[in-house]
Amino acid sequence: xxETIKTKVLVIGGGPGGYVAAIRAGQLGLDTVLVExxxxxxxxxIRGCIPSKALIHVAGKFEEMTRCASxxxxxxxxxxxxxxxxxxxxxxxSGVVDKLNAGVGALLRKAxxxxxxxxxxxxxxxxxxxxxxxxxxxxxxxxxxxANGSVPVALPDLPFxxxxxxxxxxxxxxxxxxxxxxxxxGYIGMELGIAFARMGSHVTFVEAGPRILPLYDxxxxxxxxxxxxKHGIAVHVNARAQGLAQGPxxxxxxxxxxxxxxxxxxxxxxxxxxxxxxxxxxGLENMAVDxxxxxxxxxxxxxSSMRNVWAIGDLVGEPMLAHKASAQGEMVAEIIxxxxxxxxxxxxxxxxxxxxxIVGAGLSPDEAKAAGIETKVATFPFxxxxxxxxxxxxxxxxxxxxxxxxxxxxxxxxxxxxxxxSELSGEFALALExxxxxxxxxxxxxxxxxxxxxxxxAALAALGHAIHL
Amino acid sequence: MAQYAFKLPxxxxxxxxxxxxxxxxxxxxxxxxxxxxxxxxTEKAAVxxxxxxxxxxxxxxxxxxxxxxxxxxxxxxxxxxxxxxxLPPAGxxxxxxxxxxxxxxxxxxxxxxxxxxxxxxxxxxVPRAAGxxxxxxxxxxxxxQELGILLSYVQGSGKAGRITQEDLERFAAGGAVGxxxxxxxxxxxxxxxxxxxxxxxxxxxxxxxxxxxxxxHFAYVEExxxxxxxxxxAQLNANRRKDQPKLTLLPFLVEALAKALPDFPAMNARYDDxxxxxxxxxxxxxxxxxxxxxxLVVPVLRHAEARDLWDTAAxxxxxxxxxxxxxxxxxxxxxxxxxISSLGPIGGIVTTPVIxxxxxxxIGVNKIVEKPVVRGGQIVVRQCMNLSSSFDHRxxxxxxxxxxxxxxxxxxxxxxxxxxx
Numbered sequence: 001x002x003e004t005i006k007t008k009v010l011v012i013g014g015g016p017g018g019y020v021a022a023i024r025a026g027q028l029g030l031d032t033v034l035v036e037x038x039x040x041x042x043x044x045x046i047r048g049c050i051p052s053k054a055l056i057h058v059a060g061k062f063e064e065m066t067r068c069a070s071x072x073x074x075x076x077x078x079x080x081x082x083x084x085x086x087x088x089x090x091x092x093x094s095g096v097v098d099k100l101n102a103g104v105g106a107l108l109r110k111a112x113x114x115x116x117x118x119x120x121x122x123x124x125x126x127x128x129x130x131x132x133x134x135x136x137x138x139x140x141x142x143x144x145x146x147a148n149g150s151v152p153v154a155l156p157d158l159p160f161x162x163x164x165x166x167x168x169x170x171x172x173x174x175x176x177x178x179x180x181x182x183x184x185x186g187y188i189g190m191e192l193g194i195a196f197a198r199m200g201s202h203v204t205f206v207e208a209g210p211r212i213l214p215l216y217d218x219x220x221x222x223x224x225x226x227x228x229x230k231h232g233i234a235v236h237v238n239a240r241a242q243g244l245a246q247g248p249x250x251x252x253x254x255x256x257x258x259x260x261x262x263x264x265x266x267x268x269x270x271x272x273x274x275x276x277x278x279x280x281x282x283g284l285e286n287m288a289v290d291x292x293x294x295x296x297x298x299x300x301x302x303x304s305s306m307r308n309v310w311a312i313g314d315l316v317g318e319p320m321l322a323h324k325a326s327a328q329g330e331m332v333a334e335i336i337x338x339x340x341x342x343x344x345x346x347x348x349x350x351x352x353x354x355x356x357x358i359v360g361a362g363l364s365p366d367e368a369k370a371a372g373i374e375t376k377v378a379t380f381p382f383x384x385x386x387x388x389x390x391x392x393x394x395x396x397x398x399x400x401x402x403x404x405x406x407x408x409x410x411x412x413x414x415x416x417x418x419x420x421x422s423e424l425s426g427e428f429a430l431a432l433e434x435x436x437x438x439x440x441x442x443x444x445x446x447x448x449x450x451x452x453x454x455x456x457x458a459a460l461a462a463l464g465h466a467i468h469l
Numbered sequence: 470m471a472q473y474a475f476k477l478p479x480x481x482x483x484x485x486x487x488x489x490x491x492x493x494x495x496x497x498x499x500x501x502x503x504x505x506x507x508x509x510x511t512e513k514a515a516v517x518x519x520x521x522x523x524x525x526x527x528x529x530x531x532x533x534x535x536x537x538x539x540x541x542x543x544x545x546x547x548x549x550x551x552x553x554x555x556l557p558p559a560g561x562x563x564x565x566x567x568x569x570x571x572x573x574x575x576x577x578x579x580x581x582x583x584x585x586x587x588x589x590x591x592x593x594x595v596p597r598a599a600g601x602x603x604x605x606x607x608x609x610x611x612x613x614q615e616l617g618i619l620l621s622y623v624q625g626s627g628k629a630g631r632i633t634q635e636d637l638e639r640f641a642a643g644g645a646v647g648x649x650x651x652x653x654x655x656x657x658x659x660x661x662x663x664x665x666x667x668x669x670x671x672x673x674x675x676x677x678x679x680x681x682x683x684x685x686h687f688a689y690v691e692e693x694x695x696x697x698x699x700x701x702x703a704q705l706n707a708n709r710r711k712d713q714p715k716l717t718l719l720p721f722l723v724e725a726l727a728k729a730l731p732d733f734p735a736m737n738a739r740y741d742d743x744x745x746x747x748x749x750x751x752x753x754x755x756x757x758x759x760x761x762x763x764x765l766v767v768p769v770l771r772h773a774e775a776r777d778l779w780d781t782a783a784x785x786x787x788x789x790x791x792x793x794x795x796x797x798x799x800x801x802x803x804x805x806x807x808x809i810s811s812l813g814p815i816g817g818i819v820t821t822p823v824i825x826x827x828x829x830x831x832i833g834v835n836k837i838v839e840k841p842v843v844r845g846g847q848i849v850v851r852q853c854m855n856l857s858s859s860f861d862h863r864x865x866x867x868x869x870x871x872x873x874x875x876x877x878x879x880x881x882x883x884x885x886x887x888x889x890x
Binding site: 029338339340341342344346405408409410433434435437439 | 530531537538541542602604605606607610611614615627628629630631
C-alpha cells in the first residue's frame, strides 16, 4: 500500500523557483512538501547557470595563461604553454555544483520542508503520485506550486545524442572537442561557444536569424562581434543546420545559407536553439489549468485558472531567468501565507556572460522610442575609466548606456557591455526599482577607482556635462 | 519573554473563514485574558474574539475587511514565560537564512487598524498618463499592497512624480493631498470615490449575488383587499391590554402563512442545490427582512406555527430592535424557512424581492392604499395592498405559486377565517 501525505503546500520542482518557494513557505510556518525528480537545484544549479559559469571561469584562466606563455603579458611570462585537463576541470566544476546542491538540501531541512525525490504525476489539480525509490507516495495538497522549469529544444534533423549535444551535455564533456559547431547564437550558445573557444576548441556558429544575441540591440552586441572576429571565429547568420553527414575528412554539418550550402567539419555539434516550458509528462492535462500558448497562464500573483494552483518561473513565460523564478516563488509562498503581494518589478536585469559581458535592465533606446517616449540617451566608454584600464578591460569597446525620459529624467533603462560588466547589474536593477532620475545617478558618489564610476558619468553625459569625456 | 501566536478559533458550524470587522486593540497594547481582540464577522453575525492570554500585542494580521481562515494566526502576543509552542507567523524575528537564497528581512508589523479602512479620499486628479506606472520604490509599492491601495491613485510629491512613503501614509490616512484652490463659481466635479465593500455590506452583496445568480426567480403579484382586515386590526389594537404590543400588518401575514403552508409544503423549504435535496419544514421560521443603520439583515421569527398573533407581534418587535442595534445573535439571524420583505411604509406598487437563498419563496408586501373598486356594479372605496412574491422556479411551478398566493389572499380578505384557530 502506498503512503499518502496531506500537506498545505506542495511544490513541484527543486530549481531556483521551486526551492525558494518551498523555503519561504516553510519559514512562514506552512506545512510544505517539495518534489524533485533529479537533484535539488534544478537547471540553474545543476546544468545551467552555475556549471556554465564555472567552465567560463576555467576558460578565462586558461586563455590568460596561454597568453602569458606566448607573449609578454603584464610582465608575466610562463615558460611553457599551460595544459587543460578537461576531466580535472569537470571535477572542480562538479565540486562547486555538489556544494550548492547540498546547501539547498540543508536550507530546505532548516525550513522544515519535506523533500521527496521522485517523479510526480498529477491525477487532478491537487493530487499527485510520486514515484520514489521507496515506492509510490500520494500527495494531496491545499495549494500546489508548479515550478517544473524548462527543457532544451532539439532540432528535428539534429536530435540530441551521439555527436549532437544539448547545453547540459556540453557542460559535462570530459574531453575538449577539437572542432565544435554551435547551432543557435542566442545567449546560451554564445556563452558556451566562446568558453570552448577560449579553452582551445575551433568554434563555428550557425544562426538562423540575421544576427547574434537577438535579445540585445546591435550597439551592445558589437563588442562581442568584434571579439569573435579578432579570434577568427566564424559566424554564419541566416543559416540553417540541416543534419550531420560523413565528409572525406570526418563528420560535417550540412548548412544552408543564402550564398549556398556549407559543410562544416565538426567533432561535436552543440544545439542551443532555445528552451521550452516543461509541460509534458507529468499530468498537467489532468489539472484543468488554462494555457497561454505553450506557457501556463497566470495572473500577476502567479495564480493559474485553477483555484490554489500556482505556476512560476520558466513554466509561465519569458524571461526564463532563475532570478525571476526565485522572486515569483518567494511571492507565491507569502500570498499563500496571507500576505498581500503581486509580481510587479520595474525591470528584471539579464546578463550574458560572453566576451565581453553584456548586461541590461529596463528599456533600450529603441524600445522606449517604440513606446512613444521621448528620451535622452548617453554612453560612457570603459576606455575612459581608470579601473577598467587597470584590469585590461578598456580596449574591448565596452561602455555603459543610460536611457532616460527627456521630460523628467526618470531612468528607463541601463545597459552595459564590457569585461566584468555583469557586476553592474545590481546597481542597474536597484536604480530602476527605486525610480532613480539622471540626477540621482549623477548625484551618488561612486567609489574611485571602480567600474561603477561609469554610471554617474553616463548620467552626466545625458545631462550634457560629463566630466571625464 | 515568549511569543504566543493566537489563531482564529472555530467560531461556528461549518465556517471556514471570517472577516475582520474591526480591531479592538492596537500593536503595542497590553491586553488581559478575556479582553476582546477583534470583532469577526461570520455569515450572519459579528462575534467578539477574546484573548486567551494576557500579554502585549506585537502584530495584528490583517485589517478591517480582510478575510481570515479559521486556524490562521490572527494576533501575535508577547507573553510571560516560555514559548507557547505555537508556530510564530510571518516575518517574526527569525534568524534569516544564509544565501542562497537572499536573506528574508523581517517584515514590519502591519500598522494597527482601528476602524474600517478609509475609502480613497477625493484626491486631485493625478497628472499621470493612462497606463503609466507610478514611480515608487519597492518598499513603498509593497506597503501600498499591504494597505490595499492602488498607487495609481496616489499623488507623488517627489521629483518625476515619485511617490514617497509619506505620500502613501498621508493617502491612507484619508487626507486629500494638496487640494487645488477653487473659484466660487460652480466648477466641474470629477473625483471618483472608491468605497470598499466590506463588512455587513459585503455579506449582503454576496448573499444577493448568490441568490440572483443561482436561483431563477419567478415573480407573482396579486392585489389583496384588506379593508376587513384593517378594521379587525384597528379593533384589536383599540382593545389590547397594556402588556400587548401594537399589531401591524406583519403578524396577520405570518398568521396567514401559518394557516396556508400546511397545504403548500413546497413553499416552506430550503433547497440544497449542490446535494440536489429540497428540505421541507413543518416548522415555520419566518425571516423578517429588516433595514438597519448598517444595511439589510434578516432576523428569524422561530416557530411561528405555534405562536398566536400577540406572541408573533411581540417577537417581531424584539427581533427588529435587536437587529437595528446590532445585537442579533447568530442563532437569531439564521435558519429561516421563508422570508417576508416589506417596503410597505415607503410606498410603491410592485417589488421583485430577491429570494433569501437557500429558501425557495419570499413574500413582499406593498403599501396599503385606498382605491375605487367595483363591487356588485358599484364603485366603492376599499383598502387594497399588493403582495409581490418571488419563487425558485427550479422547484416551484408557477401554477402552485399562484394557488399559494390566492390562498393567502383569501385568508387575508376574510379575517374571520384567518383568526379562528
